[in-house]
Amino acid sequence: MRTGLKRLSPWIIGMLTLVLLAGCGGRDKDSFSIFIMDKGDASVIREELAQKLKDKLGEQAPTIEISVSPLYNQQKLVVEYAAGEHDLFLLPEEDMKLYGQNGSNLPLDDAFDKKTYARGVFEGGVFKKKGQEEEETDVSKETHLFGIPVEQMKMFKELKYNSKTLFATVPPRTSNKEEAIKVLKALTE
Template sequence: MKRVWGLMAIISIILVLTGCGGKSGFTIFIIDNQGDPSVISEQLQANLQQKLGEEPKVEVVTSAMYDVQKILVEYAAGGHDIFILPEADMKQYGNNGSNVSLDDTFDQEKYERGVFEGGVFVEDGTGDDGSDIKKETHLYGIPLEDMKMFQEVQYAAKNLFATIPVSASNIEESKKVLKALTE
């Protein structure tokens, strides 16, 4: 586990130093281990932008090929406001404290598949093992199959979940966009 966090830190530093870590607008990253999300990216982006209006300017970024290392790099870079990824990957990163609780915006009972015990950062080292991560059960992900906008573009895969990383540039705006995807 320490190797993963160390690798993430090194990648983050490299991206910052090379200037690749910056972004403009609002980005959604999609990766799927059972299909190619690039087939819906333009339509999804257009539908979402139409629903949200001019701001925030939304960009949908997809990976045509599933790769766990790609997910690691994308999380480490901290350049996306919403991640859409397979359930197992969402839970792995959520377990490590990489995802935001959605309890204040969405109903846990309606999206019960996205409720699990995940890591929450604490500042004083009072986590479950003396670290800065405490385990708490929250809603961390919304299943795509329950999201209206993905149903409309006929890509409501049962294995995919949308989640907000703790590195999102504006968590409240991310929740607003996630809500727009579900309604």
């Protein structure tokens, strides 16, 4: 009996692991996730910001989830980018530009004026398909608007949260680019 149980133990552990991992399978499709990492404490505005966004976006708005890192930690920022769970990042300018070199920010030129948000324009990486039929991509360097300065966002001004170094960017792995642009516009207008 004991040897039979020993043989089953790895299977039981494996099945339990699968059950636990299945419960961690991403976030709700009707939600929109914002990650904020500032050198100040942005947690003081989290709830009010989520409510203002919900009010501005109306009934069709997704559930706004705002995650705030209480301390600036570059390793945590790397993990958050790699996880691909957030639709919008608010991060310090130097990090935006550093990650932007490798294609970690989507260009925003189509939705926002480069002249109005000139501080968010820089040469960064943009993913391009190698060929029409190929799925592989290369990163090419191009100059675009990659980030919107928080100090120019109307909603943050209303909340009296003034961070001169914080920028909003959209990661390539956002679940919905159009929704990300809509949320960014709600923050700025």
